[in-house]
Amino acid sequence: MVQFNSTSLDASFAALSDATRRGVLAQLGRSDASITTLADQFHMTLTGMKKHVQVLERAGLVTTEKVGRVRTCRLGERGLGAEAEWIDAQRKLFERRFAALDAIIEEMKQEEANGPAGE
Amino acid sequence: MDQQVSNAAGANPTNVERISDREFAVTRLFDAPPRMVFTAWSDPSLFQRWWVPKSATGVSLVSCDMDVRTGGKYRLEFAAGDQTMAFFGKYLDVVPDQRIVWTNDEGEEGAVTTVTFKDQGGKTLVTYHETYPSKEALEEALSGSAAGLPEQFEQLAELLATAEA
Numbered sequence: 001m002v003q004f005n006s007t008s009l010d011a012s013f014a015a016l017s018d019a020t021r022r023g024v025l026a027q028l029g030r031s032d033a034s035i036t037t038l039a040d041q042f043h044m045t046l047t048g049m050k051k052h053v054q055v056l057e058r059a060g061l062v063t064t065e066k067v068g069r070v071r072t073c074r075l076g077e078r079g080l081g082a083e084a085e086w087i088d089a090q091r092k093l094f095e096r097r098f099a100a101l102d103a104i105i106e107e108m109k110q111e112e113a114n115g116p117a118g119e
Numbered sequence: 120m121d122q123q124v125s126n127a128a129g130a131n132p133t134n135v136e137r138i139s140d141r142e143f144a145v146t147r148l149f150d151a152p153p154r155m156v157f158t159a160w161s162d163p164s165l166f167q168r169w170w171v172p173k174s175a176t177g178v179s180l181v182s183c184d185m186d187v188r189t190g191g192k193y194r195l196e197f198a199a200g201d202q203t204m205a206f207f208g209k210y211l212d213v214v215p216d217q218r219i220v221w222t223n224d225e226g227e228e229g230a231v232t233t234v235t236f237k238d239q240g241g242k243t244l245v246t247y248h249e250t251y252p253s254k255e256a257l258e259e260a261l262s263g264s265a266a267g268l269p270e271q272f273e274q275l276a277e278l279l280a281t282a283e284a
Binding site: 086090091094098100101102103104105108 | 149
């Protein structure tokens with residue numbers, strides 16, 4: 001069961017406002033990964049990726065564990081990866097709908113500009 | 120603090136925002152006055168042309184009955200592959216060019232959806248706001264298993280989201 005409270009939601013949504021971090025969550029939804037792997041995958045420096053992971057970790061979306069020299073990242077236990085994906089899917093769905101709605105509104109504007117049919 | 124997940128592409132970004140533990144909202148600006156956006160939302164022949172974008176491969180809107188006035192009903196039937204599904208409910212409040220409020224009755228704990236059309240100097244700010252009856256109901260929706268909503272709904276959303284324009 002996913003639990004929400006306003007403080008953790010603030011942190012989660014700040015964390016989710018970044019495309020790279022959403023990508024990292026999607027990747028960790030498929031498999032655990034080291035920071036090095038994630039940095040390579042997203043074409044970033046190790047330091048840059050560490051910062052992103054820290055933001056996700058503070059939001060409770062990701063947990064990390066260091067074994068030897070390797071820090072492994074996995075999705076946080078609260079399953080908020082699912083929440084992130086859901087929000088992202090909603091956004092994509094409405095982007096597509098609204099792009100189609102823009103096209104229809106353009107048509108309506110054209111019709112109004114041309115005046116009533118038959119004139 | 121930035122709680123919004125927005126799209127940088129295009130002049131008019133679509134924002135999705137969690138408002139509380141049982142509400143979320145989508146906002147978007149349109150380059151047309153409210154009466155025009157309201158018409159595109161309330162005329163079934165126009166509505167069915169954008170609610171399910173044509174390029175969404177495999178998903179089609181089979182029928183679209185909408186009686187957009189307070190107390191009126193709607194029923195949308197979709198087909199995806201050999202599966203079909205229906206979405207239906209009632210319009211609780213309709214004020215032309217300003218707002219449409221409807222129920223989503225296909226599930227046991229369906230959301231109430233409010234769309235408002237706000238004039239912003241000849242443009243329209245559309246806010247699409249869903250309120251679930253309980254925190255649990257939204258959690259169910261988030262986890263993709265809302266009561267009574269079949270798996271197909273998720274597949275439909277996925278299809279719509281992934282099909283390229």
